Amino acid sequence: MAKLIDGKAIAKALRASVTEQATRLSEAGVVPGLAVILVGDDPASEIYVRNKERAASKAGVNAQTIRYDAETAEETLLAKIAELNADTSVDAILVQSPVPGHIDEHKIQEAISPAKDVDGFHPENIGRLYANREGYYPIANTPRGIMTMLAHEGVKLAGKNVVIIGRSILVGRPMFALAQAADATVSLLHRYTPDNLRHELLQQADVVIVATGVAGLVTGADLKAGATVIDVGINRMADGSLVGDVDFASAEPVAGLITPVPGGVGPMTIATLLQTTAELAALHHGVTLEAGWQTI
Numbered sequence: 001m002a003k004l005i006d007g008k009a010i011a012k013a014l015r016a017s018v019t020e021q022a023t024r025l026s027e028a029g030v031v032p033g034l035a036v037i038l039v040g041d042d043p044a045s046e047i048y049v050r051n052k053e054r055a056a057s058k059a060g061v062n063a064q065t066i067r068y069d070a071e072t073a074e075e076t077l078l079a080k081i082a083e084l085n086a087d088t089s090v091d092a093i094l095v096q097s098p099v100p101g102h103i104d105e106h107k108i109q110e111a112i113s114p115a116k117d118v119d120g121f122h123p124e125n126i127g128r129l130y131a132n133r134e135g136y137y138p139i140a141n142t143p144r145g146i147m148t149m150l151a152h153e154g155v156k157l158a159g160k161n162v163v164i165i166g167r168s169i170l171v172g173r174p175m176f177a178l179a180q181a182a183d184a185t186v187s188l189l190h191r192y193t194p195d196n197l198r199h200e201l202l203q204q205a206d207v208v209i210v211a212t213g214v215a216g217l218v219t220g221a222d223l224k225a226g227a228t229v230i231d232v233g234i235n236r237m238a239d240g241s242l243v244g245d246v247d248f249a250s251a252e253p254v255a256g257l258i259t260p261v262p263g264g265v266g267p268m269t270i271a272t273l274l275q276t277t278a279e280l281a282a283l284h285h286g287v288t289l290e291a292g293w294q295t296i
C-alpha cells in the first residue's frame with residue numbers, strides 16, 4: 001500500500017508562505033500582479049483559471065483573467081501582451097495552453113517579456129534552465145511544484161532512475177531539465193515510445209512522472225514495487241469525474257508513494273504559480289526576499 005502524497009496540504013503550506021511574503025511586499029508598497037489570458041474554453045484551463053483566481057486573492061496576489069473567444073486574431077493577443085509587458089502593475093503574464101490552432105504559440109511565448117514569463121516558456125528562460133544556469137529565472141510551475149513536493153516527502157533524486165512520460169514545454173521538458181540537474185538519470189518518453197520499451201523502462205524506474213492526458217496509461221503492472229508515482233494528468237471522464245494518467249486502483253498497491261488526482265499535482269501548480277509571481281514582483285521592485293523564504 002502506497003503512502004499518499006497530499007498535494008493539497010503541501011500546497012496550503014506553500015500558499016501560507018507566499019501570503020507572508022505578499023504581506024512583506026505590500027509593506028514595501030508592492031502588490032504582486034498576475035495577468036492570465038485564456039483564449040477559447042479548454043476544460044483543463046478552465047479548472048486552472050477558476051482555482052487560481054480563488055487562491056490568488058487569498059494570498060494577496062492581484063490576479064486578472066482576460067478572456068478571448070476562440071476566433072480571436074493573433075494580433076489582438078500580441079497587442080494585449082505588449083500592453084501587459086509595459087504595465088508596471090503586472091509582474092507575471094500567463095497565456096493558457098493550448099491556444100487555438102490559428103495562433104502561433106511560439107510567437108506568443110516569445111512576445112512575453114522574459115522578466116514576466118511566469119510559465120518559464122520563453123526561449124531565454126528555457127535556455128537558462130537547460131544550461132543549468134545559476135541565478136533567478138522563472139521555471140514552469142508544474143515541474144517546479146513537483147520538485148517542491150518531492151523534497152517535502154524526502155524523495156532524493158540524485159542517483160535515481162527517473163522516467164518522465166510526456167515532453168511538452170509545459171511539463172515534461174522542464175521536468176527533464178530539473179531532474180537531471182538534481183543528478184538523476186532521466187528518460188523522456190512520448191507518443192513514439194513503443195509500449196514494450198515504456199513498460200521495460202517503467203519496471204526499472206524509482207520515480208515515475210506522467211503528463212500525457214491519456215487516462216490509465218500507466219498501470220500497477222508497469223511499476224517497480226515501491227516506486228514514487230507522480231500523476232500530472234487531468235482527464236474529465238464521461239461521468240464528470242476527474243482522473244489522472246495513472247490507473248490509481250492498480251498502481252496504489254505497488255507504489256511506495258503516489259499522488260492522487262485530484263488533490264496532488266494540481267494544487268501544487270497553483271501554489272507555485274503564486275510563489276513565482278511573488279518572486280517576480282520582488283525582483284521588479286528591488287525587494288529582497290528572505291533567503292529560502294519558500295522553504296516549507
Ligand SMILES: NC(=O)C1=CN([C@@H]2O[C@H](COP(=O)(O)OP(=O)(O)OC[C@H]3O[C@@H](n4cnc5c(N)ncnc54)[C@H](OP(=O)(O)O)[C@@H]3O)[C@@H](O)[C@H]2O)C=CC1
Pocket residue numbers: 044097142165166167168169170171172189190191192193211212213214217232233234235265266267269
Ligand atoms: N495537474 C497540473 O497541474 C497540470 C496538469 N496538466 C495535465 O497534464 C496532461 C499533459 O499536459 P501537457 O503536457 O500540457 O499536454 P500536451 O498535450 O502538450 O503533451 C502531451 C505529451 O504526452 C505525450 N503522449 C501523448 N500520448 C501518449 C502516449 N500514448 N504514450 C506516451 N506519450 C504520450 C505527447 O507525445 P508527443 O510529444 O509525441 O505528441 C506529449 O509529449 C494533461 O492532462 C493536462 O491537462 C498539465 C499541466 C498542469
Ligand SMILES: Nc1nc(=O)c2c([nH]1)NC[C@@H]1CN(c3ccc(C(=O)N[C@@H](CCC(=O)O)C(=O)O)cc3)C=[N+]21
Pocket residue numbers: 044045047048051094095096097098119141142170234242261262263264265266267269270
Ligand atoms: N500556460 C499554462 N500554464 C499552465 O500551468 C497550464 C496551462 N497553460 N494550461 C492548462 C494546464 C492545466 N493546469 C492545471 C493546473 C491546476 C489544476 C488543478 O488545480 N487541479 C485540481 C482540480 C480540482 C478540481 O477542480 O476538481 C486538482 O488536481 O486537485 C488543473 C490543471 C495548468 N495548466
